Amino acid sequence: MSILEIRGLTVEFPGRKDTFVAARDINLSIEPGKILGVVGESGAGKSTVGNAVIGLLEHPGRLGAGEIFVHGERIDNLPAKRMRELRGKRIGMIFQDPLTSLDPLQTVEFQLVETMLEHLPISKGEAKQRAxxxxxxxGIPNPAERVKQYPHQFSGGMRQRVVIALALCAEPEVVIADEPTTALDVSIQAQILNLMxxxxxxxxxxxLVITHDMGVIAEITDHVAVMYRGNLVEYGESQQILGSPQHEYTKSLIAAVPRPDVRVHRFPQVDYIEGSAKPFKQIDIATHWLGQSRDYTPVDGALLSVDQIDMKFMTRNAWLPKNRQFFQALKKVxxxxxxxxxxxxxxxxxxxxxxxxxxxxxxxxxxxxxxTFAGQELTSLHDRRQVLAMRRQMQMIFQxxxxxxxxxMRVKDIVAEPIKFHKLASTNSECFRIVDDLLDHVGLGSAAGKKYPHEFSGGQRQRISIARALATRPRFLICDEPTSALDVSIQAQILNLLKDLQDELGLTMLFISHDLAVIRQMCNRTGVMRFGELLEVQETEALFxxxxxDYTKELLGLMPSMDMLSRDNLEEEVA
Amino acid sequence: MFGFISRRLVMAVVVMFVVALISFTLFRFVGDPINQMVGIETTPEQREALRERLGLNDPIIVQFARFIMGALQFDFGNSYQFKQPVAELIGKRLPATLELSFVSALFALFVGVPMGVYTGLNRHSAISKLFLSVSLIGVSLPTFFIGILLIFVFSVHLQWLPSFGRGDVVALGGWWTTGFLTVSGLKALILPAITLGLFQMTLIMRLIRAEMLEVMRTDYIKFARARGLPSRSINFIHALKNTMVPVITITGLQLGSIIAFAIITETVFQWPGMGLLFLQAVQNVDIPIMAAYLMLTAFIFVTINLAVDILYVVIDPRLRTERSGL
Known part of the structure; x- marks a missing residue:
């Protein structure tokens, strides 16, 4: 018999003009001791399902239809007071960001004891022991000591363990975990998943595990439900769904996950998402401003060379230099x-x-x-004009x-700013013609220039960032986790765009990421860093x-195993 | 903790020293003190004798040291106007001002905090909107106008409360007089306390409201809800405590200004406090009183700031580990 059962769940958000349906006719059930994964991209309605179960829908959301049962008892129509008693007691919840889910002003013990006394018939002393x-x-070492500490004294992974303890402290029958490991490092993610x-x-x-990460799904779930725009498109055993997906959306979603095992030339895109890639005017780089007059001195050997870099940050100031304390962020890189x-x-x-x-x-x-960049030592440059000339050649894309x-600022002004600053266009109209072309070229369309950034989605904004970076005609691009904040389908588009631009413009790139699979697809050579040290540098293929x-081996071993994922039927699509 | 407090104490002493320097400069260099003390008919010899007697011919450093030593013993010399020791004058007026400030601060806190919490939690309710509109009056109307309005309604029209003075006071010990122990004293406190505290109350209410709205959106409040904690615990233990750090900062500073700048309210209600004394001192260029008042005000602010800093650390555990971080 299943503990949690959801029948025909529909969640609506009534708006001024029309009602937005965030989840439509969802049917799910979970057996004791089993993990159900709900996967989908942002806006798919997966968190809405979790919030509906625990009765914490954001205002003005409401249940349009459907029934939710816990152990055969219907809970969706309970009065608010009964529902509150149910939360924590029968349904627990784990949130995404362990850094913000704990009250910073109360000890861990206080928060645990408070929750237990609310739900369990035990004395304060027993509650403290139970905490x-x-x-x-x-898995928190020295629990008797650490229970007295405040949340800020725990690291991110440890805090997520505290959150899990809090969610489980009143022995709930159902636990909802909303992106439980998204904010964590790979090694911590593996530990937390195992613990769960x-x-x-x-x-x-x-x-019920809600996630956008196919790796998490493959790692821990028994069943999986795939959601797309509020609909449940596929539901079944994880092995089966990941191994032989039936629905088109599931297929393309799995295809878009960067492969850690084999290098492919381009990222498979999620074609199912309609209206994502409208064709725009493509400019011919050979004759265009962007491609011409790249008046840079050619270099033999390395374009950029970093030699024995040390970086220290002062963590404690003192009058006497010997009492100052430093944090060594980089050691001889x-x-x-x-x-x-x-x-x-x-x-x-x-x-x-x-x-x-x-x-x-x-x-x-x-x-x-x-x-040293293009034969010029940057660290010794002091003349402002020279510094600017160097800066023009390197641009950065942020996370x-x-x-x-x-x-x-309007998008066109954002993109035009570097052109104007470096005086790369002779007239204003030329400058904005270039901006229009750039926006076209990164796949936004020149009409986007009149809008403001908030009118765009995360992926589109990242395209704006890329257009802005290209606006100085750089030859070196630094991408600092450019796709970490994006959905997997959008990530594929952005990474393909970066690859195309690199081919066209002959860009050199420094690509920073925590995601090994992305690194494998993007990079020719790769360096592995830990605690400020560069442990090894190898050709990417050789590295994998x-x-x-040892640390590299450990990292590679921690990658969520994607063996289950169907690759056979995708080989053809990619090829 | 000990290191933290001692560092703050050292800073407080430095601030007091600088204020003393300014205060001394005022006393010594704004006009000639002798000229203001004596009449026109005083001969130059008498002036010189007085100058010698007051030590005004000594080197500046010596005079400053004497001023500091005096200030440490609450000795700020004699008032030009009243020919009495300044400390005595202020001492007589201080209880009235402190009692008024204390009551109005209590009023501001005990009315402002609950109103702020209420409006923060029920932002769309009719009562919240009423509170906000009323608080707008508190912020926008000048103090003297509110005072006169209250006098008009409650003293002149309804004749419930006195319109001026402290009522009957009881002397406690040799140097303190209190209005708390008589009915007329308590009645006399009500109107001035409301007048003085109204602005602080609205400020506290609006601040708490804004902070509550912010805190209620945080993940830890969502998580507290998901654990099924009762709303009493969520609102007061988790949410309100997290709004406290900015609230304490502003409230502390405001408390300082209630004590130091009760001048307008004291004038409207003819309250026999320090504000009235200071006003008279300004009108009569009574520099010793002004210098002492400056020192006292600075002392009050420094003390409150110290208390605020210590309260921060008591409330927020993250500040306790500032030295052990990375």
Missing amino acids: IDLLDQV KKLCAEKNVAM SFDIKPGETFGLVGESGSGKSTVARVITGLYHPSAGTV DPYSSLNAR ESPQA
């Missing part, structure tokens, strides 16, 4: 990037990848070592497409086939 046991169960799987089996709970090459940097958060990018672009001044564009450093 320690729970932390032990979720283990607890699910031990405590015999029914778990050296590598070269050849012209036309894509060089990958991979590592977990805090490994110093982004610091390298900032040192190269001159946002940080290194504590020691040199950066977050939401905060990296000025929300108060025969990693040298």
Whole structure:
């Protein structure tokens, strides 16, 4: 018998003009000890399903139709007070971001004890003991000591363990996990997934895991439901769905997941998503402004060479230099990037990848070592004109497409700004003609120039960022996690765009990512970073086939296994 | 914790020292003190004798040291106008101002915080809209106007409350007088306290409301809901506490200004407090009183700031580990 059963669930968000249906006629059920994955891209309605089950739909959302049962008891029509008692007691929830899901001003013990006293008939003393046991169960060392600590004293992965302990502390029968590992590093993600799987089996709970990550689905779920625009398009055993998807959307979704195992020339796109790729005027690079008058001195050997870079940040200031404390973000990092090459940097958060990018672009001044670009030592440049000339040649694309564009400027002004700043166009009208062409070329269309950034989706904004980066006619592009904030189908489009541009313009790229599969598809050579050190640099293929450093082997081993994913029927589509 | 407080104390002392310097400069260099003390008929010899007696011929450093030593013992010399020690004058007026400020601060907090929490949680309810409209009046109308309005309604028209003065006061010990112990004293407090506290109350209410709206959107509040915690716990333990840091900052500063700048309210209600004394001092260029008032105001602000800093650390555990970070 299934613990959680959802029948004909429809969730509506009534608007001023019409009602938006976020989820339509969803039927799901989960057995005890099993994990059901709900997968889909942003806006598919997967979180809505989770929120509907626990009765926390955002205003003005409401259940349009359908029934939800926990252990045969109907819960969707319960009065608010009964529903509140149910939350935590019978249905637990785990949120995405462990850094923000805990009250920063209360100890872990307080939050655990408070929740348990609310739901369980136990005394305060018992609750305190149970809090320690729970932390032990979720794998937190020294639980008796750490229970007295505040959330900020835990690392991200440890905090997610605390969140899991909190969700499980009143012994719920159903646990909903909304993107439980999205905010975590790969190695931590693997640990948390294992923990969830283990607890699910031990405590015999029914778990609903909401995720956009096919890797997570392949790793822990027993059943999977694929959602697309509020509809359940495919539902069944994970092995079967991933192995031989029936629905077109599922097929293209699986195809779009970057493959860690084989290098393909282009990313398969999710063709099912209609209206995503409208053809725009393509400019002929050979005759266009973008392609011509690239007055750069040609280089032999490396275009960029980073030599023995050290970077220290002061963490504690003191009057006496010897009392100052530093955090060493980079330790003797050296590598070269050849012209036309894509060089990958991979590592977990805090490994110093982004610091390298900032040192190269001159946002940080290194504590020691040199950066040489096209034969010119950047670290010793002081003349403003020379610095500007160097800056024009290298441009950066940032991770977050939401905060990296000025929300108060029109798109065409955003893209025109670097052209005007570096005085690359002789007249204003020429400048905006170039901007129009650039927007066309990155697949947005020149009409987009009149709009403001907030009118665009994440992927479109990233295209604006790319157009802006191209506007100085750079020869070196730094991409710092350019697709980490994007859906997998959008990621494929953006990465293809970057590849095309590189081919056309002969760009050299530094590509920073935590995602090994993306690195494998994008990069010629790759460096692995950890704790500010560059552990090894190899040809990408060689790195994946025969990693040298232990850490690289560990990272490769942690990649969610995609064996289950059907690749056979995709080979043809890609080919 | 100890290091933190001692560092803050050192800073407080530095601030007080600088204020003392300004205050001393005022005393010594704004006009000739002798000229303001004596009449026109005083001979130059008498002036010189007075100058010698007051130590005004000593080197500046010595005079400043004397001023500091005096200030440490609450000795700011004699008022030009009243020919009495300044400390005594202020001491007589201080209880009235402190009691008024205390009551109006309590009024601002105990009315403003619940109103802010309520309007933050029920932002669309009719009562919230009423509170917000009323608070707009509190912010936009000048204090003297509110005071006069209250006098007109409650003293002149309804004749419920007195329109001026402290009512009957009881002396406690040698130096404190209180209006808390008599009915007329309490009645006399009501109108001025509301007048003085109304602006702070609306400010606190609007601040708490804005912070509550912000906090209620955070993930930890969503997670608290998903754990089935009762709304009492969510609203007051998790949400309100997280709004406290900015609220304490503003409230602390406001409390300082309630005490230091009660001048307008005291004038409207003829409240025998320091504000009235200061106003008279300004009108009569009574520099010792002004200098002492400056020192006292600075002392109040520095003390409140210190308290605010310590409260931050008590409330937010993240600030306790500032030195052990990475």
